[in-house]
Amino acid sequence: MLEALICPVSQRPLEFDPERMELVSASARLAFPIRDGIPIMLVDEARKLDD
Template sequence: MDKKLLDILVCPVSKAPVEWNKESNELFCRASGLAYPIRDGIPVMLEAEARELTPAERERK
């Protein structure tokens, strides 16, 4: 994931910054509790495409 892109992307629900999870290839937003998929290198920042984070994922740093 490109660092410059990560610096400007925010969650469309909470407007909070997102974090890249390399293992799951998703962008996490702890504020909204959503994870957005990355498909073919493109973040899919749609609430309808996001999944809810588990309690453990919300706590993990």
């Protein structure tokens, strides 16, 4: 199911980070959390990635 999700900002595919339980958008430089097995695809909830 995670393969079907795309970044709400860039509209590009996401990569799953199993260590942090996040979906990472390299193009938007955001990481969206997964809580209780549910991806939280809200920009306000995303962590900004450092350079």
